[in-house]
Amino acid sequence: MNMIQTRNLTKSYGGFTAVSNLNLHVPKGSVYGFVGPNGAGKSTTMKMFLGLTRPSSGAFVIDKMSYPHNRVKILREIGSFIEAPAFYGNLTGEENLDIIRRILKLPKSTVDDALELVDLTPYRKRLARKYSLGMKQRLGLAGALLGRPPILILDEPTNGLDPVGIHEIRMLIRSLPDKFDCTVFVSSHLLSEIELMADHIGVLNHGHLLFEGTLEELKEKASFEGYPDENLENMFLALIEEDNMRRGGVK
Amino acid sequence: MSFRLECKKIRRTGLAAAFLAGSVIAAALPVINTAARPDTFSSMTGSPAAILSDANLQMISMLNLLLITAGACILYHIEYADNGLQKIQSLPVRESGLFIGKCGILLPFVLMMILFETASLCFCGWRWLDAGKEELIEMLQTLGFTLLLTLPATVTALVIASACRNMWTALGIGVLCVFMATMLSTDNFIASLFPYALPFQILPGMETERVIHYCIAAVCETAAACAAEIIHLKVRRLFA
Numbered sequence: 001m002n003m004i005q006t007r008n009l010t011k012s013y014g015g016f017t018a019v020s021n022l023n024l025h026v027p028k029g030s031v032y033g034f035v036g037p038n039g040a041g042k043s044t045t046m047k048m049f050l051g052l053t054r055p056s057s058g059a060f061v062i063d064k065m066s067y068p069h070n071r072v073k074i075l076r077e078i079g080s081f082i083e084a085p086a087f088y089g090n091l092t093g094e095e096n097l098d099i100i101r102r103i104l105k106l107p108k109s110t111v112d113d114a115l116e117l118v119d120l121t122p123y124r125k126r127l128a129r130k131y132s133l134g135m136k137q138r139l140g141l142a143g144a145l146l147g148r149p150p151i152l153i154l155d156e157p158t159n160g161l162d163p164v165g166i167h168e169i170r171m172l173i174r175s176l177p178d179k180f181d182c183t184v185f186v187s188s189h190l191l192s193e194i195e196l197m198a199d200h201i202g203v204l205n206h207g208h209l210l211f212e213g214t215l216e217e218l219k220e221k222a223s224f225e226g227y228p229d230e231n232l233e234n235m236f237l238a239l240i241e242e243d244n245m246r247r248g249g250v251k
Numbered sequence: 252m253s254f255r256l257e258c259k260k261i262r263r264t265g266l267a268a269a270f271l272a273g274s275v276i277a278a279a280l281p282v283i284n285t286a287a288r289p290d291t292f293s294s295m296t297g298s299p300a301a302i303l304s305d306a307n308l309q310m311i312s313m314l315n316l317l318l319i320t321a322g323a324c325i326l327y328h329i330e331y332a333d334n335g336l337q338k339i340q341s342l343p344v345r346e347s348g349l350f351i352g353k354c355g356i357l358l359p360f361v362l363m364m365i366l367f368e369t370a371s372l373c374f375c376g377w378r379w380l381d382a383g384k385e386e387l388i389e390m391l392q393t394l395g396f397t398l399l400l401t402l403p404a405t406v407t408a409l410v411i412a413s414a415c416r417n418m419w420t421a422l423g424i425g426v427l428c429v430f431m432a433t434m435l436s437t438d439n440f441i442a443s444l445f446p447y448a449l450p451f452q453i454l455p456g457m458e459t460e461r462v463i464h465y466c467i468a469a470v471c472e473t474a475a476a477c478a479a480e481i482i483h484l485k486v487r488r489l490f491a
Contacts, residue, residue, distance in 0.1 A: 050341040053491045075343040082341065086334035090263040102256055103342045127263075129333065143338065 002061075003028040003151060003183040004049065009058035011044050011207075018044040020207040021058065026185055026200070029177045033198030034187040037240060041207040042187040043083055046155050049185075050080050062151065076104070079144035080153040085136040086143075089129030093120055093139050096128050097146060106147040114142040117172065133160035141169065148180040155187050166193075173197050191236035203236065205243045253344075253352030257326075260335075261356060266325050270360040273318040277364060278371035280314075281307040285375040292379060299380035300389040301455035303372050311368050312397065312450040313429060315361070316404055320425030322360060323408035326353045328418040346484045350477075353409050361405055362398065369394040389455065396454040400465060403446035403472035404428075410480045444468050446476070 004026035011019040019041040026032045036042050047053040049062065051071045060067055062074045087096045097111045115121045118138040123131065128139060137160045144152055157173065158166045174197045176182050188194050194201060201218055203211040211218055218235065222228070227238040261267070284307055285292055295302045330336040330349075339349060372390050376382030382390070408425055415421040432447035440461070443452060449472070452465055 047491075051488075052337065052340055054489060072343045072345075075341065078341075080341045082337065084334060086336075086338035088260055088329055088335040089333040090329055091260070095259065095262070099256060099259060100338070100342065102259075103339075103344050 001028045002026055003030075004032075004060065004062050004185060006045075006060040007058055009045070009048065009060055010056050011041070011048060011053060012056045018207050019048070022204075022207070022209055024060075024202055024209065025212065026183060028183055029181065030200045031173060031177060031184040031186065031198045032200045032202065033191075033194030034185060034202050034204065035189065035191050035194050035236065036187075036204035037189055040189075040204040042189075042204055043155050044207075045204070046080070046082055046153050046185070046187060049074075049153055050078065050082065051075065052082070077149055078151045078153055079146065079149035080155075081140045081144040081157055082153070082155045085140035087128045087136065087139055089127065091128060092125050093128055093131065093135075093142075094124040096139060097142055100143050100146050104147050110147050113148075114146045117145055118142045119168065134162060134165050137161055138165070138169075141172075148182065150182050152176065152182055152184045152186075154184065156189070157186060158188070158193065170197050191232050195232050203239060205240050206247060208243070210239055210243055253348045254355040257349075257352035257356045260329055261326070264325050264329060266322060266356075266360070269325070270318060270322060270364060273314060274364040274367035277311050277314045277318075278367040280310055281368075281371050281375050285379050289379045298389060298455060299376040299382040299386045300372075300393050301453075302380065303375055303390070304393055304453045304455050307372070308393075308397070308453050309433075309451060312401075313433060315364055315368075315401060316429045316432070316447055316450060317426070318364065319357065319361060319401070319405050320408050320422060320429065322357055323353075323405075323412040324418045324422045324425070326356060326409070327412035327415075327421065331416045331418070346488075347481055350409065350413060350480050350484070353413075354406060357405055357409060358402075361401055365394050365398045365401070393454040396452075396462070396466075397450055399469050400449040400452055403449055403469055403476060406473050406476035406480075407446045410476050410483065413480060414483055440464070444472070446472050 002025045004024060006022050006024045009019060009022040010017065022045060034042050044053060048055050049060065051067065063077050065074050067074060088099065094111060094115065097114055101111050115124050118141050120135065120138050120142060123135060128136065131139060137157065141157055144154060154173070158169050161169060173184055173186060176184055186198065195215055200214055201211065202209055211221060222235040228234040281303060292302055292306065340346065369391060373387050376386055376390060411424050412421040428447040432445055432451060435442040435445055435448045437443050437451055442448065449465065449469060454462065
């Protein structure tokens with residue numbers, strides 16, 4: 001069963017098409033890695049799922065609920081973290097999470113739980129604007145994890161973290177489906193990053209989905225089409241480069 | 252719910268302190284003005300409410316409007332500064348609820364401000380103009396009228412602040428509106444309907460029919476500003 005499914009999802013801004021006829025299938029209980037170079041349309045797709053951007057055409061279904069009729073119901077199911085961390089700088093980390101908790105009508109203990117999950121408990125009373133970039137990133141993640149939602153949409157969640165932080169967050173994301181029975185849709189521009197946490201992959205370039213499937217299927221495709229398959233990063237680069245050449249040499 | 256959330260969000264913004272300080276300054280104005288030249292005021296003809304309103308209400312209204320504009324800017328600045336609004340937009344709440352919550356925060360502050368000013372005018376009337384119970388009631392009516400006429404400017408200031416990501420743009424537009432209002436003729440009924448010009452109208456001496464017209468206009472303009480915000484939110488989502 002697919003937790004997220006899109007049908008010809010398209011987003012255009014004037015003459016520029018950011019996402020073109022996207023048909024995604026995100027299986028329930030999986031960690032789905034959404035990979036693509038900068039500007040490929042990953043964030044736009046995620047914003048459409050959250051109702052932050054209106055699709056130009058096409059449709060999507062999340063947990064059997066269609067957008068836009070069930071926008072509020074869909075958002076109740078999703079924990080999200082999009083682009084840069086979003087917070088209230090004049091509030092402490094704990095107060096920021098408390099705002100989200102109140103909106104989601106969750107018990108008070110969920111704030112402590114989320115702070116603990118992302119290792120922010122010692123800094124809970126510090127103003128969010130005084131957090132380091134990594135701490136802001138963790139606060140954003142804590143906001144997404146609050147109440148352990150069945151779907152998590154995370155846009156480049158390891159940005160700004162140090163190697164230890166990246167490892168911790170990676171491990172956390174990897175463990176989420178088993179721990180909390182949730183589906184994770186996570187984006188990155190690095191395939192090497194995604195391969196360590198995802199079991200399904202979607203490769204996006206210039207708004208077009210180039211590949212969707214498991215890592216093994218990607219390796220098979222690479223080997224079948226003659227791409228370098230010994231290294232995932234090279235495979236990814238070859239896939240993107242060929243697509244760029246097909247589009248008239250656009251890099 | 253929205254109101255309680257907004258109360259939490261304004262922590263450490265200085266909004267309450269700004270309104271408190273503004274209210275004290277605005278309330279001190281008539282006291283200083285009357286205490287400095289009591290004979291001038293006591294020799295004037297007319298009711299104490301009319302004398303004190305004529306002498307002070309223009310300046311008080313201008314201070315009120317500037318404070319309302321700054322308050323509205325602070326309320327939306329916290330949403331835009333660190334992208335808090337985007338987080339709220341990705342949660343299961345309606346954005347119009349956010350606006351209603353902000354109105355719910357700003358209006359009590361405006362009420363507090365006007366209460367301080369009423370108390371100050373009543374004190375001046377009692378202390379220097381021998382105002383009795385009836386005159387004090389007239390002053391309360393005057394300030395009730397001012398409160399109603401301040402509503403459109405309050406809601407409009409929030410609409411402007413909500414539309415501008417950059418706080419300085421919203422503040423600039425607001426200040427321009429305040430100064431434009433001071434330049435408009437208060438005798439011209441149509442010109443005086445400008446939301447920022449309405450609080451400059453003074454109740455004592457005004458014809459009953461005109462009072463009713465202003466009250467209706469204030470209610471209609473407040474409703475229109477709320478409708479404008481809802482349309483703005485829908486359009487913003489449509490073009491996002």
